[in-house]
Amino acid sequence: MIIQTKNVDFFYGAFRALTDVTLDFKKNRVTALIGPSGCGKSTLLRLLNRMNDLIDGTRVEGEILFEGQNIYAPNADPVEIRQRIGMVFQKPNPFPKSIFNNITYAPKLAGIRDRGEIEALVEESLKRAVLWDEVKDILTKSAMTLSGGQQQRLCIARALAMKPDVILMDEPTSALDPISTAKIEELIDTLKKHYTIIIVTHNMQQAARISEYTGFFYMGKLIEFNVTEKIFTNPDAKQTEDYITGRFG
Amino acid sequence: MNGQPTHSLMKWRYIKQGVFFGVVRFAALIITLALLGIIVFLLAHGWRAITWDFLTLSPMDSMTKGGIMPAIVGTFYLTVGAIIVALPLGVVSAIYLTEYAKQGLFIRIIRVGVNCLAGVPSVVFGLFGLGFFVVFLKFGSSILAGALTLGFLILPTIIGAAEEALKAVPQTFREASLALGVSKWRTISRIVLPSALPGILTGAILGVGRAAGETAPIMFTAAAFFTSVLPRSVFDEVMALPYHIYVLATAGTHIEQTRPLQYGTALVLIALVLGVDLVAIVLRSMVRRKKRW
Amino acid sequence: MCAVAGSKPAVPAKPKKRTIMESRKRALTSRVREIIIKNLFAFLAFISVLLLGLIVLFLFREGLPIFKQISVSQFLFGSAWYPTYNPPEYGIWPLIVGSVIVTVLSCLIAVPFGLLAAVYISEIAPARIKEILKSIIELLAGLPSVVLGFFGMVILAPWMQETFDLPTGLNIVNASVMLAVMAIPTISSISEDALYAVPREYKEASYALGATKYETIAKVAIPAALSGISTAVILGMARAIGETMVVLMVAGGSAAIPRGLFDSVRPMPASIAAEMGEAPFQSGHYHALFATGIVLFFITLAFNLVADHISNRFKEEGSGTL
Ligand SMILES: Nc1ncnc2c1ncn2[C@@H]1O[C@H](COP(=O)(O)OP(=O)(O)OP(=O)(O)O)[C@@H](O)[C@H]1O
Ligand SMILES: [Mg+2]
Numbered sequence: 070m071i072i073q074t075k076n077v078d079f080f081y082g083a084f085r086a087l088t089d090v091t092l093d094f095k096k097n098r099v100t101a102l103i104g105p106s107g108c109g110k111s112t113l114l115r116l117l118n119r120m121n122d123l124i125d126g127t128r129v130e131g132e133i134l135f136e137g138q139n140i141y142a143p144n145a146d147p148v149e150i151r152q153r154i155g156m157v158f159q160k161p162n163p164f165p166k167s168i169f170n171n172i173t174y175a176p177k178l179a180g181i182r183d184r185g186e187i188e189a190l191v192e193e194s195l196k197r198a199v200l201w202d203e204v205k206d207i208l209t210k211s212a213m214t215l216s217g218g219q220q221q222r223l224c225i226a227r228a229l230a231m232k233p234d235v236i237l238m239d240e241p242t243s244a245l246d247p248i249s250t251a252k253i254e255e256l257i258d259t260l261k262k263h264y265t266i267i268i269v270t271h272n273m274q275q276a277a278r279i280s281e282y283t284g285f286f287y288m289g290k291l292i293e294f295n296v297t298e299k300i301f302t303n304p305d306a307k308q309t310e311d312y313i314t315g316r317f318g
Numbered sequence: 319m320n321g322q323p324t325h326s327l328m329k330w331r332y333i334k335q336g337v338f339f340g341v342v343r344f345a346a347l348i349i350t351l352a353l354l355g356i357i358v359f360l361l362a363h364g365w366r367a368i369t370w371d372f373l374t375l376s377p378m379d380s381m382t383k384g385g386i387m388p389a390i391v392g393t394f395y396l397t398v399g400a401i402i403v404a405l406p407l408g409v410v411s412a413i414y415l416t417e418y419a420k421q422g423l424f425i426r427i428i429r430v431g432v433n434c435l436a437g438v439p440s441v442v443f444g445l446f447g448l449g450f451f452v453v454f455l456k457f458g459s460s461i462l463a464g465a466l467t468l469g470f471l472i473l474p475t476i477i478g479a480a481e482e483a484l485k486a487v488p489q490t491f492r493e494a495s496l497a498l499g500v501s502k503w504r505t506i507s508r509i510v511l512p513s514a515l516p517g518i519l520t521g522a523i524l525g526v527g528r529a530a531g532e533t534a535p536i537m538f539t540a541a542a543f544f545t546s547v548l549p550r551s552v553f554d555e556v557m558a559l560p561y562h563i564y565v566l567a568t569a570g571t572h573i574e575q576t577r578p579l580q581y582g583t584a585l586v587l588i589a590l591v592l593g594v595d596l597v598a599i600v601l602r603s604m605v606r607r608k609k610r611w
Numbered sequence: 612m613c614a615v616a617g618s619k620p621a622v623p624a625k626p627k628k629r630t631i632m633e634s635r636k637r638a639l640t641s642r643v644r645e646i647i648i649k650n651l652f653a654f655l656a657f658i659s660v661l662l663l664g665l666i667v668l669f670l671f672r673e674g675l676p677i678f679k680q681i682s683v684s685q686f687l688f689g690s691a692w693y694p695t696y697n698p699p700e701y702g703i704w705p706l707i708v709g710s711v712i713v714t715v716l717s718c719l720i721a722v723p724f725g726l727l728a729a730v731y732i733s734e735i736a737p738a739r740i741k742e743i744l745k746s747i748i749e750l751l752a753g754l755p756s757v758v759l760g761f762f763g764m765v766i767l768a769p770w771m772q773e774t775f776d777l778p779t780g781l782n783i784v785n786a787s788v789m790l791a792v793m794a795i796p797t798i799s800s801i802s803e804d805a806l807y808a809v810p811r812e813y814k815e816a817s818y819a820l821g822a823t824k825y826e827t828i829a830k831v832a833i834p835a836a837l838s839g840i841s842t843a844v845i846l847g848m849a850r851a852i853g854e855t856m857v858v859l860m861v862a863g864g865s866a867a868i869p870r871g872l873f874d875s876v877r878p879m880p881a882s883i884a885a886e887m888g889e890a891p892f893q894s895g896h897y898h899a900l901f902a903t904g905i906v907l908f909f910i911t912l913a914f915n916l917v918a919d920h921i922s923n924r925f926k927e928e929g930s931g932t933l
Binding site: 331332334335338339341342343345346348349350352353356359360407410411413414415418419424427428430431432433434435436437438439440441442443444445446448449450453454470473474477501502503524527528530531532533534537538560561563564567568577580581584587588591592595596599603 | 911
């Protein structure tokens with residue numbers, strides 16, 4: 070158990086986007102969050118590393134525990150939390166800097182100055198993200214020159230360089246072609262040995278392929294949470310069944 | 319959370335942030351105080367000079383007494399003239415730039431031209447007005463020459479504002495009209511222009527404020543040191559508020575004696591200009607708030 | 612909204628009893644009208660360019676005759692400006708130096724303030740304060756330069772003279788401060804646009820990597836907005852170098868090369884504005900002032916073209932290559 074949400078409600082101004090979400094994320098497992106558009110998947114994901122703090126007029130109720138500590142406690146520091154819980158976005162968003170500087174962004178902020186250490190970290194992160202072979206000769210080139218799929222893997226490498234425990238992914242393959250998608254899925258499979266991964270996806274097959282646990286959301290509520298196999302073969306709730314068989318959503 | 323050595327680093331990072339935010343807020347505060355300071359000083363020194371007589375009489379006793387009525391009237395004529403020149407030309411240019419042609423060399427040249435025109439120093443406009451309107455076209459130093467010079471000076475401002483207003487009109491409006499078989503010009507004149515009107519108006523008002531406050535362009539083209547009579551035609555010279563301030567403050571033998579008049583004139587001018595600007599700002603924010611297409 | 616409902620779209624009147632010939636004629640005249648309008652508008656839009664050409668033409672017409680009397684380099688680099696002496700000397704080097712000094716100094720003041728204000732408005736300030744500050748900066752931009760010159764003359768100058776025990780408060784520092792007040796709005800509003808245009812994704816990526824707000828601003832937002840910010844600085848400088856009334860009233864007017872920051876100077880616009888009234892029509896002095904205008908014009912033109920170039924390159928490449 071690495072992250073637990075307890076009775077979480079979330080509001081954008083007066084609009085209630087999440088209602089009473091209670092959910093446990095297991096360490097070093099891949100958990101998929103699925104559900105129709107607008108049901109609050111991204112909202113929940115962004116709550117886990119306090120990205121929603123950046124939106125004015127939002128409010129959280131309930132508790133979210135990371136390693137047993139409430140990340141919304143008054144003394145909790147969002148910056149430190151985000152260093153331990155990395156995030157990969159739907160659209161690849163590398164900085165308009167060189168590949169190398171994209172990776173070193175977080176480590177440098179964390180105070181790593183030693184050149185050798187940094188270079189080793191860059192190599193390691195890129196290797197873990199299965200991008201090293203493609204970019205090792207062009208590390209000083211702008212990250213914007215990479216293909217979309219490469220950019221997304223760069224963003225994953227960039228998050229890995231921060232040495233997080235958890236990686237949040239919000240539809241990381243929805244802007245990519247099938248081949249790049251397959252690469253990212255493979256990558257997730259290798260990463261789960263070392264990291265807890267929470268992934269939002271609209272792609273049922275993807276969820277079934279890569280995740281061990283799946284949560285189904287509908288209109289801001291967690292309808293069903295279980296091991297992936299169970300959700301996809303024999304869901305308890307009628308709504309879940311309707312959704313995964315494509316009857317709505 | 320857990321890392322002990324990172325804790326002091328974290329603290330340091332937040333200290334840097336705190337210092338930076340402090341500096342940024344300080345800069346914003348200083349800018350605010352600069353504006354307020356200037357206004358308050360002029361108010362404090364000038365409010366006593368503002369009387370009915372001051373606003374309605376001509377200067378007397380070689381401009382050491384009396385009022386500034388001719389200067390107010392002159393500024394009014396020059397400003398109105400400038401808008402008459404700049405508004406139609408600016409709006410038409412903006413329509414061409416946004417509605418008719420969006421790319422190509424011709425447009426690029428026009429855009430660069432407008433940008434460069436916006437950057438021409440006001441004193442150079444003055445020289446141009448002198449060389450072209452006053453001397454070459456033989457208008458003499460006159461309302462006509464001054465208004466044309468000021469009009470061309472504010473032309474880029476008007477074009478910019480009108481363009482912005484036109485671009486803010488949703489494309490669907492145009493498409494809806496064009497799809498009904500309405501010609502392009504009718505679509506523009508009946509649909510696009512009315513929707514853009516408040517924005518264009520805002521730009522025009524800002525242009526008025528700019529024109530009313532300029533000194534250098536009218537120094538050699540329109541402004542008279544002193545006239546006791548009001549202008550009777552566009553070929554007459556006029557007094558103008560900005561030039562009057564300059565004259566009182568720098569020329570003549572009674573600089574100290576006429577300080578109250580100087581403060582008073584400066585106060586009238588900024589009340590006029592900032593008042594006009596404020597109207598534009600309020601109007602624009604109203605338009606933006608209302609605009610929920 | 613109301614515009615669509617309010618104005619009746621010009622649906623052609625019902626072509627009930629119109630012959631084909633008639634409606635063709637109608638279509639033809641309407642097409643001709645469209646073409647005429649388009650070309651007319653193109654011409655009117657082109658007037659801005661013509662105007663620029665006319666400005667150059669008339670500056671040259673009135674300014675070039677001075678070069679029958681002296682050479683271009685004598686004019687630009689001559690160190691004595693005694694246009695009313697006999698024989699007159701028309702070296703504008705001291706005026707150029709004066710312009711450069713007050714411009715650089717004013718930008719040293721205006722750039723940090725303008726940039727910080729832009730950062731505050733676009734990244735830090737709460738919504739209400741942001742609106743207020745934007746209005747304040749706009750009003751500051753609207754202050755007539757003659758009023759700023761007047762303020763510098765009657766408030767700042769006596770204060771400086773007394774506090775620093777100077778022979779005169781009308782000097783480089785005073786002029787630079789007042790010019791900075793004029794340049795700050797330019798710099799701040801253009802920089803703010805540039806910061807505002809930085810994609811949200813970059814900032815989110817930075818936060819998600821555990822950066823503080825300050826780090827996000829300093830390491831992501833400002834670098835991504837850099838070309839817009841450079842444009843802002845260049846245009847701010849152009850504004851300062853071309854500004855007339857402030858330097859006319861506050862710089863002190865001495866046409867000598869200054870030795871210190873509290874010396875008087877006579878920047879080019881001040882010289883033109885102050886002397887044109889007295890220069891006899893089409894005299895050497897008159898032509899020399901126009902020639903000074905040429906120099907001023909081309910300096911600001913260069914600044915504007917560079918700014919235009921930078922902001923265009925920015926537009927084409929996006930913020931992709933920093
Ligand atoms: N910044 C915001 N301000 C106000 N409401 C928001 C905001 N972001 C999301 N919402 C609302 O919250 C609800 C949940 O949004 P969320 O983005 O979490 O959905 P989602 O499940 O990720 O959908 P999708 O699959 O389309 O990405 C939606 O109704 C959405 O309109
Ligand atoms: Mg989403």
